Amino acid sequence: MVALGAFALPQGAVLADDAEGAKGLFTRFGSYGRANVGFDADGNAPRDTNVIGHGPRLFEGSYVELEHFASLESGDGVRADVVMTLALFDPLAHYTGIYGGEGWALRNAYVRLHEDFTGISVWAGSRMYRGDDIYLLDYWPLDNLNTVGGGVRVPFRTFDFRAHVGVNRLEDAFQTQTLSVPALTFGSQDVVVLDRQRVIGSFRAQWSDDIGEDGLGMKAVAYAEAHQLPAGQSVPSELVGGGTAMYGIEESLENLDPEQGYVLGGQLGLFGFGPDSHLNLFARYASGLAAYGETGIPFGVNGLGSAEGASEFVVAFSGNWETSAFAVMGGGYLRMFADADGEDVDLDDVTEGGVVIRPLLFFGEHFQQGFEVSYQQLRPHGIDADGDAQRIPEVWQLSVMEVFSWLKGSYKRPQVRLVYTASLSNEAAQARFAEGDRRKPEDVEHFVGLSAEWWFNSSTY
Numbered sequence: 298m299v300a301l302g303a304f305a306l307p308q309g310a311v312l313a314d315d316a317e318g319a320k321g322l323f324t325r326f327g328s329y330g331r332a333n334v335g336f337d338a339d340g341n342a343p344r345d346t347n348v349i350g351h352g353p354r355l356f357e358g359s360y361v362e363l364e365h366f367a368s369l370e371s372g373d374g375v376r377a378d379v380v381m382t383l384a385l386f387d388p389l390a391h392y393t394g395i396y397g398g399e400g401w402a403l404r405n406a407y408v409r410l411h412e413d414f415t416g417i418s419v420w421a422g423s424r425m426y427r428g429d430d431i432y433l434l435d436y437w438p439l440d441n442l443n444t445v446g447g448g449v450r451v452p453f454r455t456f457d458f459r460a461h462v463g464v465n466r467l468e469d470a471f472q473t474q475t476l477s478v479p480a481l482t483f484g485s486q487d488v489v490v491l492d493r494q495r496v497i498g499s500f501r502a503q504w505s506d507d508i509g510e511d512g513l514g515m516k517a518v519a520y521a522e523a524h525q526l527p528a529g530q531s532v533p534s535e536l537v538g539g540g541t542a543m544y545g546i547e548e549s550l551e552n553l554d555p556e557q558g559y560v561l562g563g564q565l566g567l568f569g570f571g572p573d574s575h576l577n578l579f580a581r582y583a584s585g586l587a588a589y590g591e592t593g594i595p596f597g598v599n600g601l602g603s604a605e606g607a608s609e610f611v612v613a614f615s616g617n618w619e620t621s622a623f624a625v626m627g628g629g630y631l632r633m634f635a636d637a638d639g640e641d642v643d644l645d646d647v648t649e650g651g652v653v654i655r656p657l658l659f660f661g662e663h664f665q666q667g668f669e670v671s672y673q674q675l676r677p678h679g680i681d682a683d684g685d686a687q688r689i690p691e692v693w694q695l696s697v698m699e700v701f702s703w704l705k706g707s708y709k710r711p712q713v714r715l716v717y718t719a720s721l722s723n724e725a726a727q728a729r730f731a732e733g734d735r736r737k738p739e740d741v742e743h744f745v746g747l748s749a750e751w752w753f754n755s756s757t758y
Contacts, residue, residue: 323368327754330361332389335746343744344736346720348675348690349649351436351630355696355718358387362404364755374413380405380756421447425757426461429564429577431615431628433653438579438613438630439562440520442591444497459501466494471594474531491531497591498523512569522560524587529553556604558587573708576616583609588634597636597645606637617707624707626655646678657707665700690726695719711751718744
């Protein structure tokens with residue numbers, strides 16, 4: 298997200314001159330979070346009516362990040378930053394009555410060393426590693442990686458170069474498989490049959506500079522990723538029951554070929570034409586393994602069981618224009634995905650897209666009258682399961698929001714929002730759910746929600 302650092306709260310400082318070799322230790326607490334409650338027309342919980350992968354964030358669940366940031370100054374121009382971010386996912390305990398659940402995750406745990414004279418920095422650890430987003434869709438269309446690895450940043454005049462290599466691994470049979478087999482003596486023992494991690498490398502080059510008066514600036518980004526998954530062996534799922542191999546492991550192993558993929562993309566941005574104002578245009582092409590996302594499991598594979606041949610193309614925009622009296626936020630994307638099976642008429646191959654606009658009127662420093670209009674469409678490249686038609690789900694969402702904000706501005710937080718939304722779903726959107734499924738939308742549905750959102754001192758936002 299752009300232009301958020303300007304309103305971060307001042308960091309606290311605790312001097313530690315007695316630390317060996319250290320000039321000072323500076324610490325701060327930061328957080329991003331949202332907490333939502335809502336009702337449908339019957340007083341029950343609201344339902345997500347989005348039909349695309351990145352619909353408007355009005356239907357997002359609650360989510361909280363707690364961050365501790367520590368910066369140590371060496372006294373000779375080298376700074377060490379330690380970042381730890383703990384995240385809590387929806388649902389919150391007050392909603393489920395389950396306290397001490399499994400909704401926690403450590404999203405950042407890394408060290409960054411920065412040299413003041415050259416501006417070069419290196420980092421290693423576990424990190425959310427990403428660029429600009431489409432706020433209204435909560436979507437990073439160009440670069441959004443979550444890996445354990447390391448990287449380097451090299452600034453040079455108006456350029457900024459960044460490279461990174463990291464890994465991730467899913468607890469899924471696509472990457473890991475552990476089976477129980479009879480022990481040589483008594484009982485059973487676990488055998489790790491498959492344990493392969495995906496290696497992801499990324500490179501980002503950015504140019505940015507002032508191009509006019511009053512802070513008007515421009516930037517251009519070139520971006521690339523490479524994905525690599527090594528070969529392995531696994532026991533087919535039909536020969537496994539309850540995590541136990543039904544037959545001898547050696548006789549039933551099948552070979553898994555290595556997988557590769559890549560991403561090429563770019564971004565053009567204009568900023569500084571108003572408070573927190575910006576316009577970003579994105580384009581991204583992904584091939585092979587990378588077309589399924591950084592943690593995606595390939596489906597619709599080719600005749601060799603590989604993701605080779607799959608592709609994804611995304612174009613997107615994000616913007617905010619702000620004055621002293623009003624602001625207009627917007628965003629949208631178009632995504633075209635084809636799996637690796639080579640079939641032109643295929644329900645797995647889709648074109649999807651959405652656009653959202655949010656005007657805001659400012660009344661004083663703390664009250665905002667907001668409106669939001671969005672449209673989304675999912676277009677499968679095949680006919681439905683009945684074989685008689687191509688169903689194209691479409692949804693319009695119209696919202697009115699009363700916003701009480703800490704300060705005036707589109708991106709100023711904390712905020713408390715009261716939101717009314719009318720969601721209009723066509724017949725194809727309704728047909729995604731079976732009869733009797735409470736999630737099945739009606740032609741027009743009405744929702745009311747109360748939400749809080751905040752961010753401060755967060756290195757992630």
